[in-house]
Amino acid sequence: MDDKQESRPPATRRITDVGTLKAFGHPLRLKLYGTLRVAGTATASQLATQVDEAVSLVSYHLRKLAEHGLIEEADAQSGDARERWWRTAQEALSFRHEDFKDTPEGAAVHASVIRSLIAHHREQYETYLDQQASWGEEWRRAADQSDFLARLNSAELSELNTEIHALIKTYEERGKAAEAAGDTEGRENVAVHLASFPFRNF
Template sequence: MASKENRRITDVGTLKALAHPLRADLYRLLCVERVATASQLAEHVDEAVSLVSYHLRKLAEHGLIEEAEPQTGDARERWWQPASDGVSIRDEDFRGEPAKAAAHLAATRLFHDQRADRYRRYLDERPTWNPEWNAASMDNESLMRLTPAELTSFKQELLSLLRKYDEQGQAAEAAGETEGREHVALYMYGFPFRV
């Protein structure tokens, strides 16, 4: 049974397993779909089912995903689900050793590039979304002067707000309120910089 908490990744092996471009895509898809087979996921990523199955097994070896209850009567199908509500990867867990820090940096860059690609895809597809979705979508840049403690507090408040809306959306969907509901990606970055 999947844990309702984020899994904190602290070891390089698990980080590298997730930081493979196809595996990161498959993990995100599984988080969105909640349960799926390799065949279903292969359609989304336009890859061979055998390749997708291989990468799903690698994610499972590191405890990132797990087998799910079968959703159909077909015993040949193997169903997968995320092993937790998500993952967290913190810089503090990969400092100190150059190899760990390099793995963390490479993973962070990959995840950022994939997020940027997803946003660019939305921009290209924006004309196909209705005016309500385009008005609701956001792209914001705020430049502030904060202390580390203030940024940490700000981050905690944003994450709390995010959880509130996620839980509200999941409850509505579970109650059958699916009309007008779409997947929404929210990417936030908060970091210091000097001019």
């Protein structure tokens, strides 16, 4: 790796075009993007092992993500010049219904990607449930699954989401700062899934 410090990707990218959202929404690409986000940097071979797919297939889908600027090449992490290292091109992605609602295709793609993400989150949580005995008592006590009910207007819901996101961000930055200072003991990847929406009847 070069002696110079590699620049950090921008914090958030908002996807507003159907082509990019469709490229991101492929099930394997969703999994690859999520795996790469956790890893920081990785090669196609490393990612193929993580997702249990052929390296050639993973390489193809990584190129498709790169074509849309969702991932980018990273500085080499080894002396093997043949290895191509990747990282996400942003720390987080967002895509809003209002950017896709004006065309049937856009609305359908947006809904499909959201459903795929929900399925991925469920799979991730169910994997934890299957493995929770191995995590130990402290982690089992710390983990949480809750739901809440509030009577809000749309402005209050938006304010609630903004405050929750800001709070989570402070913990993300705290963890990064601690690890940068060498405080890595006992730290694990932690997923926080949030869904807030209005409803009248189930």
